[in-house]
Amino acid sequence: MRDAKQFWDRSAARYAKSSIRDQAGYEKKLAITREYFRPDWSVLEFGCGTGSTAILHAPFVGHIVATDISDRMLEIARQKAEAASIDNVIFRQGTLDSLEFEPESFDAVLGLNILHLLEEVEGAISTVYGLLKPGGVFISSTALVGELNILWRAVIPLMQAVGLAPFVNRFRRGELVAMLEQSGFSIDREWQPGKGSLFIVARK
Numbered sequence: 001m002r003d004a005k006q007f008w009d010r011s012a013a014r015y016a017k018s019s020i021r022d023q024a025g026y027e028k029k030l031a032i033t034r035e036y037f038r039p040d041w042s043v044l045e046f047g048c049g050t051g052s053t054a055i056l057h058a059p060f061v062g063h064i065v066a067t068d069i070s071d072r073m074l075e076i077a078r079q080k081a082e083a084a085s086i087d088n089v090i091f092r093q094g095t096l097d098s099l100e101f102e103p104e105s106f107d108a109v110l111g112l113n114i115l116h117l118l119e120e121v122e123g124a125i126s127t128v129y130g131l132l133k134p135g136g137v138f139i140s141s142t143a144l145v146g147e148l149n150i151l152w153r154a155v156i157p158l159m160q161a162v163g164l165a166p167f168v169n170r171f172r173r174g175e176l177v178a179m180l181e182q183s184g185f186s187i188d189r190e191w192q193p194g195k196g197s198l199f200i201v202a203r204k
């Protein structure tokens with residue numbers, strides 16, 4: 001866990017400057033997410049990074065608690081929210097385990113580009129389930145490292161060895177869907193922008 005924090009603190013400035021690889025796909029995910037949002041909703045985003053998505057979604061809900069393991073990511077996120085005059089996003093440092101939220105207190109939980117970075121994915125999914133109100137939605141966007149071609153899968157350990165890549169899980173589409181269903185979620189919507197990634201709306 002400490003390794004993850006160090007990696008992401010170190011990467012924050014570079015991550016903030018990086019551009020979105022698939023803008024059309026990103027906008028489609030924003031649009032699908034907003035089909036679910038209601039103006040009074042309480043939303044949790046974990047692994048929010050530099051807050052860009054939370055800031056864009058903020059006008060469509062009551063408030064967003066946006067969390068991340070990295071203080072450096074959150075410093076940048078807070079600056080961006082202030083610059084955009086967004087005051088209904090509360091940024092908090094921590095993980096799903098370290099932050100103690102009330103059970104069944106959120107209408108939606110967002111986990112964007114984060115599940116594949118967790119060592120305990122099943123535990124995280126089950127924590128999210130517990131934090132959602134009945135009928136609430138868990139919206140996730142996840143890299144399916146297990147579906148990437150062999151070259152990519154071979155390069156990752158080399159990058160990890162020199163500190164250029166974080167820990168990654170290698171589950172495939174079916175395994176992620178199964179973990180969600182085993183935790184009690186039903187899949188409401190599923191979209192694969194490409195072979196190596198999966199966007200899912202799962203309902204409690």
Ligand SMILES: C[S@@+](CC[C@H](N)C(=O)[O-])C[C@H]1O[C@@H](n2cnc3c(N)ncnc32)[C@H](O)[C@@H]1O
Pocket residue numbers: 004008009046047048049050053067068069070073094095096111112113114117118
């Ligand atoms: C690939 S970035 C994604 C950021 C943002 N969600 C996005 O889509 O741009 C992954 C983020 O997850 C955070 N992170 C990594 N492990 C975490 C954990 N166990 N708990 C919370 N955040 C974590 C990192 O600090 C980083 O900001």
